[in-house]
Amino acid sequence: MTIATIARIETWAYRVPLSQTVETSFGIMRDRPAVFVRIEDDQGVFGWGEIFANWPAAGAEHRARLVLEDIAQLLLGENARRPEAAFQELTRKTHIRALQCGEFGPFAQAIAGIDGALWDLCARAEGKSLRGFLNDNAPDIIPAYASGIDCRKEEAVVDAARHDGHVAFKLKVGFDDQDADHVARHAAGLGPGETLYLDANQAWSADLASEFLTDIEGIPVGWLEEPIPADAPEQSWLDLRERSKILLAGGENIVGLDAFRSAIQSGIFGFIQPDVAKWGGVSGCCRVGQMTVAAGLTYCPHFLGGGIGLLASANLLAAVGGGGRLEVDINSNKLRDAFSIPSLQNGMMALSTAPGLGVETLPEAIDRYKTFHSEVSV
Numbered sequence: 001m002t003i004a005t006i007a008r009i010e011t012w013a014y015r016v017p018l019s020q021t022v023e024t025s026f027g028i029m030r031d032r033p034a035v036f037v038r039i040e041d042d043q044g045v046f047g048w049g050e051i052f053a054n055w056p057a058a059g060a061e062h063r064a065r066l067v068l069e070d071i072a073q074l075l076l077g078e079n080a081r082r083p084e085a086a087f088q089e090l091t092r093k094t095h096i097r098a099l100q101c102g103e104f105g106p107f108a109q110a111i112a113g114i115d116g117a118l119w120d121l122c123a124r125a126e127g128k129s130l131r132g133f134l135n136d137n138a139p140d141i142i143p144a145y146a147s148g149i150d151c152r153k154e155e156a157v158v159d160a161a162r163h164d165g166h167v168a169f170k171l172k173v174g175f176d177d178q179d180a181d182h183v184a185r186h187a188a189g190l191g192p193g194e195t196l197y198l199d200a201n202q203a204w205s206a207d208l209a210s211e212f213l214t215d216i217e218g219i220p221v222g223w224l225e226e227p228i229p230a231d232a233p234e235q236s237w238l239d240l241r242e243r244s245k246i247l248l249a250g251g252e253n254i255v256g257l258d259a260f261r262s263a264i265q266s267g268i269f270g271f272i273q274p275d276v277a278k279w280g281g282v283s284g285c286c287r288v289g290q291m292t293v294a295a296g297l298t299y300c301p302h303f304l305g306g307g308i309g310l311l312a313s314a315n316l317l318a319a320v321g322g323g324g325r326l327e328v329d330i331n332s333n334k335l336r337d338a339f340s341i342p343s344l345q346n347g348m349m350a351l352s353t354a355p356g357l358g359v360e361t362l363p364e365a366i367d368r369y370k371t372f373h374s375e376v377s378v
């Protein structure tokens with residue numbers, strides 16, 4: 001049998017201006033960017049991946065070019081059906097270049113998107129959904145939760161998410177000393193069977209995080225995500241874990257299999273949240289998810305970007321299992337919604353059974369937001 005080889009790599013960057021900005025404790029998103037990558041082999045089979053581009057604000061076009069100008073030549077002509085080997089090779093071969101420019105994040109993110117595209121390609125070649133390709137027994141229906149809710153907003157925002165079929169809601173906190181009051185207000189509005197999660201986006205010192213935990217004592221909270229910086233001393237994280245019954249969550253800012261393994265073994269976290277577009281792609285995040293579940297913790301993919309990455313996260317969660325929920329951003333994002341993302345019912349999302357991620361072409365509706373498109377081929 002002939003080996004299918006990588007024949008063509010294309011990237012796109014997009015930006016959609018926002019009428020309502022999206023605020024986190026560390027910055028304001030004034031537009032919604034996304035970077036998509038398409039890889040095609042010499043037999044005409046193709047796959048789609050997404051590369052993290054939310055931060056820095058100017059990063060999307062840089063990453064789209066990085067794939068074509070620094071990485072593509074390492075891929076063209078290589079075996080298209082061995083994504084995990086390609087992930088290892090690319091990580092190894094770009095290491096010195098990433099060291100030289102100090103841009104470990106952009107390289108890791110570009111490789112994550114490439115990895116996702118190769119897995120999609122392989123699943124499509126077999127005529128299977130990505131989750132079915134990863135795991136024959138993967139379910140078609142997964143639990144999800146509403147994310148990206150600014151705690152300062154009115155209860156109407158949670159109501160709208162509830163109306164869209166959500167039963168679990170994640171509030172962004174870490175803004176000011178009113179955070180706990182806002183959390184109490186939203187908690188009081190929850191119905192039976194509904195869950196509240198909190199995400200501080202690394203806003204606090206250990207002392208401020210501890211104060212916050214005191215302030216919300218008695219309020220039922222499913223998890224507290226990144227109360228302190230991901231690189232804070234392990235002892236600070238362990239102290240917070242000891243300090244409260246509320247389980248801690250993190251992972252979107254952890255890079256590398258070894259770092260995830262230590263996080264899983266540390267006893268700090270109840271929930272591990274790798275991002276398929278930031279580090280690891282499908283290869284790395286699937287392994288992290290499996291290690292998480294094997295250790296008795298819950299795998300919940302982090303994702304706050306466009307449609308391709310969300311569909312990859314959904315398929316990963318279905319393939320890995322373990323009862324975690326898919327992160328679904330409730331803020332307006334045309335670069336996500338144009339991809340016909342399945343709606344929710346009673347907190348559950350029914351996924352498409354089409355091959356791969358179920359994406360054939362980029363939706364025409366997003367064309368006017370394109371800021372970069374180019375390709376390289378053999």
Ligand SMILES: [Mg+2]
Pocket residue numbers: 199201225226252302
């Ligand atoms: Mg987060």
